[in-house]
Amino acid sequence: MDLRKLILVNNDCYKAGKKIDVKGIMVHSTGANNPWLKRYVGPDDGFLGVNKNGNHWNTARPGGIQVCVHAFIGKLADGSIATYQTLPWNHRGWHGGGSSNNTHIGFEICEDGLADANYFNAVYKEAVELCAYLCKEFNLTEQNIICHSEGYKKGIASNHGDVMHWFPKHGKSMDTFRADVKRLLSNEEDEPMTLEEKQKFNMLVDTVEGIRKKVDELATNSNKMVYACVDGNMPEWARPTITKLCEKGYLRGDQEGKLNLTDDMIRIMVVLDRAGAFDK
Ligand SMILES: [Zn+2]
Structure with missing residues (x-):
């Protein structure tokens, strides 16, 4: 939605200055083939373009009629679609x-020749987004949205x-x-992450990944080989040293005779052995 604002301050409706408790949207x-916003909204703000007929609604009584709405959806001078808020909501x-004036925000979609699907789809989407925005602003649901003809049926x-x-x-x-407005409202309950939230989320993922690695490491360490005796499980390079230490009585094992040697321990012993520490 391209929401802009140009309040029609010269319109008698604006000057009447009455406020309502917003209960719905109409x-x-x-009803006229003129999709250009400048037909209704003015004076030109540099985006609307100039209304050469000077018949926009920023006048006491547009076309001699007491009429004013809260917003228009239509084309800017460059042909893109925009929404202009024209009264405080x-x-x-x-x-x-009718009595809907006392309860409803009313906005106009500028009609074209009614046959152009591209234009229709663009202003329809803009109107859905405007209504979703207003529903959030005024705590309304899609059920509070009607069109003029539905308002007539309701009296x-x-x-x-x-x-x-x-x-x-x-x-x-x-x-x-209404279904499209509802979809938009429910989608927006899962608000997309801001950049800051995304960064925090990524940091959290990194932290969790780090913890997972640590846990894996601890698990691996706790499963480290412990050698109870000199057998095929013990690295071949360590067997002569450990055998020698046992024979010399330097290594005796626990009550059950288990050596309980870790890799680190046998490496140290082998190094000491190579240095001649046990050869006295
Ligand atoms: Zn109408």
């Missing part, structure tokens, strides 16, 4: 033509067909819309 579409908007909005005259042309509905 999705609208403009908890401001009472003039979008539903809280005027008799308009948006957005169900458009979404089904591209295989979508308000049910798919």
Whole structure:
């Protein structure tokens, strides 16, 4: 989502300054073939482009009508899709033509000729992301999202067909819309790791790996060969020395006669033997 802000401060709705307790979101579409945000949002901020007709909604009564919404989704001058917040989210908007104005954030998706799948998919995705964002902001779920035509059926909005005259042309509905918002909300519960968290995680992996190696080492050491007597298990190079030490009575073993010699011990003994230490 490319969320930007240009509050329509000259609109009578903004000037009315009424606040609401946000209970839901109402999705609208403009009902006119004009996907450019500059048609509704102005003046130009360098991204919107100039509305040469001067008929954007940052005026007291756009087209002589008391109307204002909380956001528009459509095209920037460069053709990319963006969302413009045009009222504070908890401001009472003039979008539903009924009691929904007292409870719902209302935003407009700028319509094109309704046939372009690329444009539709882009603004649909943008709208899903906007709704997921607002659900988190205001503790709502996807169940709190309706379109204007659903609002009419509920008796809280005027008799308009948006957005169900458009979404089904591209295989979508308000049910798919709500499901997509829900999916986004549940995905975001498993927040991706930040760089810092990733580094900490990697350090932890290294630490655990280090501990594992130490444990392996200890296990190997504790399994180190201990020689009880001079036999085939003892390295051949050590046998003459150990035999000599036993014969001379320097090595006697424990009560059971077991020598209990480790590799380190026999190496030391062999070195001493080569140095002539036992040849007196
Ligand atoms: Zn509408």
